[in-house]
Amino acid sequence: MNTLRSILAPELVLIGVAFILFLMGCVRSVRVRRATAWVALFALIGAFATQVRVVPEGVILNPNFPYLRLDPFASFFIALSCLIAIMLLLLAWPTNPEQTGNSALRFGQDAGEFFGLFLLSIAGLFFVAISNDLIILFLALELVSLPTYVMVSMSRANPVAQEAGVKYFFLGAMSVAIMLFGFSYLYGTTGSVNFQEIATTLRRGLSSDQAPALTAWQDLAILLLIISFTYKMAAFPLQFYAGDVYEGAGTPVTAFLAFVPKTAGFIALVRILSLVGGEQFALPLWLTKFLAITAALTMCIGNVLGLLQNNVKRVLAYSSIAHSGYMLVAVAALPALAHVIDGPAGALRGLLFYLIAYGIMNTGAFGVLMMLPSRTGSGSAETFDEIAGQGRRHVWLGLAMAIACFSLIGIPLTVGFIGKVLLILPALRGGLTWLVIVLIINAAISAAYYLRITGSMFLRPGTPLTAEGAEQTLPVRQRAVAAGVLISAVATLVFGLVPPAVSALMNYAESVGAPASIRPVEGAGPVEAAVSQAVTPPAPAAPGM
Numbered sequence: 001m002n003t004l005r006s007i008l009a010p011e012l013v014l015i016g017v018a019f020i021l022f023l024m025g026c027v028r029s030v031r032v033r034r035a036t037a038w039v040a041l042f043a044l045i046g047a048f049a050t051q052v053r054v055v056p057e058g059v060i061l062n063p064n065f066p067y068l069r070l071d072p073f074a075s076f077f078i079a080l081s082c083l084i085a086i087m088l089l090l091l092a093w094p095t096n097p098e099q100t101g102n103s104a105l106r107f108g109q110d111a112g113e114f115f116g117l118f119l120l121s122i123a124g125l126f127f128v129a130i131s132n133d134l135i136i137l138f139l140a141l142e143l144v145s146l147p148t149y150v151m152v153s154m155s156r157a158n159p160v161a162q163e164a165g166v167k168y169f170f171l172g173a174m175s176v177a178i179m180l181f182g183f184s185y186l187y188g189t190t191g192s193v194n195f196q197e198i199a200t201t202l203r204r205g206l207s208s209d210q211a212p213a214l215t216a217w218q219d220l221a222i223l224l225l226i227i228s229f230t231y232k233m234a235a236f237p238l239q240f241y242a243g244d245v246y247e248g249a250g251t252p253v254t255a256f257l258a259f260v261p262k263t264a265g266f267i268a269l270v271r272i273l274s275l276v277g278g279e280q281f282a283l284p285l286w287l288t289k290f291l292a293i294t295a296a297l298t299m300c301i302g303n304v305l306g307l308l309q310n311n312v313k314r315v316l317a318y319s320s321i322a323h324s325g326y327m328l329v330a331v332a333a334l335p336a337l338a339h340v341i342d343g344p345a346g347a348l349r350g351l352l353f354y355l356i357a358y359g360i361m362n363t364g365a366f367g368v369l370m371m372l373p374s375r376t377g378s379g380s381a382e383t384f385d386e387i388a389g390q391g392r393r394h395v396w397l398g399l400a401m402a403i404a405c406f407s408l409i410g411i412p413l414t415v416g417f418i419g420k421v422l423l424i425l426p427a428l429r430g431g432l433t434w435l436v437i438v439l440i441i442n443a444a445i446s447a448a449y450y451l452r453i454t455g456s457m458f459l460r461p462g463t464p465l466t467a468e469g470a471e472q473t474l475p476v477r478q479r480a481v482a483a484g485v486l487i488s489a490v491a492t493l494v495f496g497l498v499p500p501a502v503s504a505l506m507n508y509a510e511s512v513g514a515p516a517s518i519r520p521v522e523g524a525g526p527v528e529a530a531v532s533q534a535v536t537p538p539a540p541a542a543p544g545m
Contacts, residue, residue: 003062007070007130009050010078014123017043018116025112033111037093037480040115044089044122048082051075066194067133074129077267077352084259084359085122087487091367092118092252093480102481104251104370104380106157114154117147121260128264128271134183134193137268141179141232144264145172148257155250164248171241175231182224189218199275209338211282222287225272226294232265234258234317235324236298243309246317251380254313255366258320259359266327266355270348273334281344283335291332292435299325299442306449313382315449316365319408322446323358327351329432329439330423336430346429350422353505357407357419357495364404364488368397370481384456391457398457400489405450407492410443415495418502 005012021039024032060070094111095102107114124143131137149172153165187193190201202212214222231238246254277283283291302322309315330351334344372381372390381387391398407416420443427436494501 003060004065004068006060007062007068010047010082011123011126011130013047013050014043014119014126017046018119018123021112021116021119023112025110025116027112028109033109034094036112036115037089040119041086041089043119044082044086047122047126048079048086051079051082061132067136068127068130069132070130073348074126077129077355078126080352080356081122081125081263081359084356084363087360087363087484088252088256088259089115089118090480090484090487091255091363091370095478095481102252102370102478103373105155105253106250107154108157110154114151117151118256121145121147121151121256125260125264125267128267131271132195134187134195134198137271138179138183141264141268142176144261145176145232148253148261151253151256152245152249155253156248158248160248161250164245167241167248168245171238172231175228175238178224179228182221182228185217185221185224189215189221195271195275199278202276203278206278206282208278208280209282211284211335211338212276214276214284219284219286222272222276223290226269226290229265229269229272230294230298232261232268233324233328234262234321235265235328236294236301236321239298239301239321239324242317242321243305243314246320247311247313247382251313251366251370251382254316255363258316258362258366262320262324263355263359266331266351269331270334270351273331277335277338279343280338281334282338288332288335291328291335292432295325295328295332296435296438297325298322298328299438301325303442303445303449306446309449311383312369312387312453315453316362319446319449320362322442323354323362323408325442326420326423326439327354327358329427329435330354332435333423333426333430333432336432337426340429344426346422347426350419350426353422354419357415360488360491360495361404361407361414361416364400364485364492365408367481367485367488368401368404371397371478371485384452384460387453388456388460389458391454397485398454400485401457402454403489403492405454407496409447409450413493413496415492418496 017039021036024036024039027033062068091102092105092114093102101107101111105114121144124140124145124147127140127143128137131140149165149169152168153162155161183193186198190198192198192201202214202218206212227237230236231241234242246257249257273281273283276287299322302318302320302325306315306318306322309318330347333347333350337344337347369382369387370380372387372394374381374386381390391401403414407414410416410420420439424436424439427433427439495505496502
């Protein structure tokens with residue numbers, strides 16, 4: 001198979017189908033609009049199939065097009081992200097009589113455009129994982145973000161949604177300006193936009209476990225890039241948009257925002273840190289401390305503000321901030337493990353595992369909210385008053401929400417518990433005991449608002465619904481949303497209760513080491529075992545080197 005086609009197979013499928021969906025959006029037929037969701041679903045399944053078929057053992061690089069490269073790090077991430085994207089698509093499935101929207105999403109005549117934007121954003125996420133060039137990384141991050149601005153604004157026929165879209169857009173523009181400023185300094189001080197050339201310049205003459213001595217301008221470049229990525233991740237200091245945007249957007253779009261841009265930010269962050277720190281992530285001391293402090297502040301801000309909210313979607317928004325802090329613990333552990341025998345591979349696998357675990361359990365929580373009716377029937381439940389007593393009225397939805405909330409807390413026998421263990425262990429091995437204590441305290445704080453959600457559904461008396469609200473209760477046409485909730489609940493329990501399932505996933509991730517973009521590639525075609533070497537201890541330096 002052509003090397004470039006091997007690298008781009010999932011992205012080509014999604015982008016090609018997105019263009020088809022845009023054309024279908026020009027057709028006024030209800031039957032065509034009804035088909036757009038199915039077309040998007042088959043596109044995601046096809047992207048997953050193409051990715052599984054071309055999983056590399058080493059690095060796939062086209063020497064005539066060195067801007068993209070596929071390695072086990074990217075392959076693992078793309079394949080599992082396809083599955084999460086399918087779950088998110090089920091939440092956005094058309095559910096009204098004309099098959100043009102659902103109880104929390106109003107895209108009217110724009111069904112084709114909505115699902116086309118959905119696929120383009122997912123394709124951008126995949127491009128982030130395979131980028132090998134600063135310009136490609138920038139374009140990939142914008143391909144993730146630009147469709148979401150439109151998706152937020154069109155998600156509900158409500159001024160709140162348009163307001164959220166405008167806020168999201170302008171704050172996103174600010175973060176892009178910061179990012180470009182950082183890229184310009186990185187390019188200016190290294191003379192290249194290619195990842196291998198940048199890594200060679202920054203780490204010339206250093207062994208894999210030695211931190212580079214960056215210039216002041218290079219320090220500034222890395223600092224600006226990390227700050228810009230915190231916007232994508234909904235992390236401190238650019239987390240303040242999350243509450244308003246998550247509340248204003250339609251619930252399926254909120255679930256999408258909680259996973260896709262966040263994941264893109266983390267993958268981009270790991271890519272940039274790998275350029276500075278090499279395969280062992282040996283970073284300057286100030287950068288290690290900055291990452292740890294950012295993780296602690298993000299956890300504390302998210303959980304403390306989550307306690308003060310009365311809207312469930314806002315609670316989950318601040319919960320999303322807190323979970324970004326948890327994942328930043330693994331990022332902070334990467335440089336702390338630079339001198340440990342096994343290196344940072346365990347922290348990197350823990351980060352990837354938790355990203356997928358968060359996507360699974362968070363999708364279930366938003367899916368349950370979608371299926372619960374509001375008091376007036378004008379959408380899905382969003383406030384604590386609207387979910388009060390609904391767990392007794394719809395027991396299986398109450399149980400699904402309880403499973404999601406318990407997993408988000410990190411209670412044992414759930415995927416959230418396994419994920420937190422995989423975040424904590426590398427941090428302990430790296431000597432970040434104080435950061436682990438902060439994580440555990442914040443997980444305990446989060447239990448207050450997660451248990452408040454579950455308690456409201458089962459313990460509080462229900463609020464009477466209007467006639468419209470009663471008619472909206474769990475219509476049969478919400479089968480797709482129910483399937484998404486069921487998949488989330490089952491996966492949350494399976495990866496928490498069944499050790500072989502966790503082992504299988506971790507074995508799949510075993511080949512994931514440092515992103516291969518930090519290594520030079522000689523010759524054309526795949527380089528066997530280039531990435532697997534990242535998880536082996538570096539050879540001792542020869543005397544005098």
